[in-house]
Amino acid sequence: MKFVADMHTHTIACTHAYSTITENAKAASERGLSYIALTDHSVKMPDSPHEWHFCNMRVIPDFLYGVRIIKGIEANLIDYEGRLDINEYIYGNVEFIVASMHGDCMPYGTEEQITSAYLGVLDNPKVFVLGHTDSPDFPFDVEAVTKACKEKNVAIEFNVSRFRSNRSIQRLKHLILPTCAKNGCSIIVDSDAHFHDKVGAFEQAEALLNEISFPEELVLNADLKRFEDFISSKGLKTNSGLTAE
């Protein structure tokens, strides 16, 4: 697989991450990526930047080291209806949302409640990805959510940072990824990097995908055309679309 994008990265704007946008972009360029998304935590997380951070991202260039910088956010699901912790100003100023559940922001719940939250957020047009759905703390109906993701053109994330948790990786390997494959639901492999050396470091994920014979055509960021078709379908300009302006 030739990965072209890393759509979940953190910077020093979150206090528990340690690299700058520039360092992440340089690392992405060295890995041969064409796109990265900046996805620092939205405002309900204890380490998040002030909302102004997300409202002023237009000052960041579209390209650094030849890598497209997509101005995004990792927004928190906060209830069982699938609402996010972003107001209209943040929403209007970000290009891209990874929607995630974190214990600090989302109440724990039954499988039915967590499923309802995921299904509820899929209609948000800026939500491209459901982040790290592998957490055993937030069980959901994987069959129903992967089917709905396919229908609503939202990807399930294979979050590489979860290799630190064997339980998460086992859930991915034996439940989430096989169900995505069965239902034709696309995935995106993301680093969730908190330091620039992890940006685009997808070797472990690729090995696991190969091990379970995961269909490559469902890995959105493993092919430039496939990835660009996806972001265009969600209303984002591709690199060539942007430079042609």
Ligand SMILES: [Zn+2]
């Ligand atoms: Zn997260």
Ligand SMILES: [Zn+2]
């Ligand atoms: Zn993250």
